[in-house]
Amino acid sequence: MSIALRFAARSNLGLGSKTRNEDSAYASPDMLVLADGMGGHAAGDTASSTVVAELMALDGESWGADEAANQLRAAVLRANDRLREQMDADVETEGMGTTLIAFLRSGNNLAMANIGDSRAYLVRDGVFSQLTKDHSFVQALLDEGRITAEEAEHHPQRSMVTRVLTGREDDQPDISLREARLGDRYLICSDGLSDYVAHSTIEGIVTSQGTPGDIADRLIEIAIKASTRDNVTVVVADVIDGNERTSTTPQIVGAAADRAIGREFDDTQEQPQAPRSPAEKAAALQRETSAPTPVEQPYDDYEDGDTQGMPQLAEEKPSRGKWRWFALGIVLVAMLVAAGLLAYNWTQNQYFVGQKSGKVAIFKGVPQDLGPISLSGVDQSTDINVADLPSFYRDKVNDTMTAKSKSDATRVVADLRAQIERCKLDTTGSNCAS
Structure with missing residues (x-):
């Protein structure tokens, strides 16, 4: 059969x-x-x-x-x-x-x-x-x-x-x-x-x-x-x-x-199917809203005397309650500063594995800069040469490997060291191509 x-x-x-x-x-x-x-x-x-x-x-x-x-x-x-x-x-x-x-x-x-x-x-x-x-x-x-x-x-x-x-x-x-x-x-x-x-x-x-x-x-x-x-x-x-x-x-x-x-x-x-579940709809909406906003047609593109469809300008009105807005602005600035400090403190409780001067290192922070301010620094150096890693892991380290905690980052480093040892014992070289 x-x-x-x-x-x-x-x-x-x-x-x-x-x-x-x-x-x-x-x-x-x-x-x-x-x-x-x-x-x-x-x-x-x-x-x-x-x-x-x-x-x-x-x-x-x-x-x-x-x-x-x-x-x-x-x-x-x-x-x-x-x-x-x-x-x-x-x-x-x-x-x-x-x-x-x-x-x-x-x-x-x-x-x-x-x-x-x-x-x-x-x-x-x-x-x-x-x-x-x-x-x-x-x-x-x-x-x-x-x-x-x-x-x-x-x-x-x-x-x-x-x-x-x-x-x-x-x-x-x-x-x-x-x-x-x-x-x-x-x-x-x-x-x-x-x-x-x-x-x-x-x-x-x-x-x-x-x-x-x-x-x-x-x-x-x-x-x-x-x-x-x-x-x-x-x-x-x-x-x-x-x-x-x-x-x-x-x-x-x-x-x-x-x-x-x-x-x-x-x-x-x-x-392509229309999103069915709420989660799918939300994801689709996020992708759509991340698209560039269409540029409005400039006034020069309209012919003289043709105002149909032309964006209307709002009439200028006298300023009222300016002190209220000023006070609100101060509050908003203070909130932004506080939020910035909280965000920075959060980054300093994060860890990742990357490279420093050709060596594998554990970093504290996040692998980003905020203008001239670096949001990370070396927390622990190692003697592992990035060049000794198999190409796949070398690329991962150069791109940085996130960790949930310092102990998790330490485990990642141990795994990388073990990978080098495995490659030394791998006579086929199938997983350790440089």
Whole structure:
């Protein structure tokens, strides 16, 4: 008996400051793909859509089980090469990258590719399990027993990935092959869901009754209620009898739907939807109000004698109650000064990790200046050379790493020191490229 996937893909901008979706996803009866782009202004949306476009080319072909795994690996490496080509051609995209989760059906098997911290989950016989292991800083701490699973869910550095597709030769995905069974349910998602919604909550939704579309909608909804600050994308698929498939038309969502690779799927592309929940409405309103205010048409643009639509000038009125306004002004100035002092005192209770004269250091304050006034200073120096850190962590330190407290900052420094030691013992150099 042949199998197929009954699927649904959903993506949402999230409630953060991002004005564009950097996630991309593709779903069909034989293939599921999700990529979470990164790089911000360095074109994370380009990275995710480029990789999804390359993998889509595998869909519709018939492969043996082992061949499917080999083809999937080859496609991921080709996609990674394309990232390098794009960065070489356009300097503004330098530094972009993307995570990737992909399933390719071969008979009753699924070949899986994984790199980064996007996740794949499986529900089989009512049991919910995570199929992938994050390639992340926090996962390394978890593997070494330095933190618990509960601490990992809320760790401040949980978004720091150690392996993603960045166009480098050593960007290698994990490839595996697994049997698919009737009744299985698969979920792949970006960290806009897994970083903001508890594992138990995700489990409760995915194991509940409903179509893949129902489950996907509920996952997006719960991520928004959890105030996700990142783009959130999910793909849900049920394994069904191949003779029961109801739709063979692929779905494409997120950044990929906004780019040229989605034009052939115009009838199924995800279209922008009006915000539904209060949180979504508020986020949309914030983005709209942050847009530049239209400039009023100057009077010179109106023809002589044509006053229709011309802004009206208010008549000048005598000043009244000037002393009242003067007193109010003094009060407002005093309030602003007090607020400024409180804000400054707050900054001096904050900590972050950065670099000073080429060395890793713990700073007290915030990494900003207020005119000529610096809002931070070195609280503790270390002997760690920033140049000795792997490139990923070196960039993080140069950009500064926030900490919840001085003890948390001290733990970050210890983790950086441990990362250098791990790299000295890593003979492959896969995670320690300089």
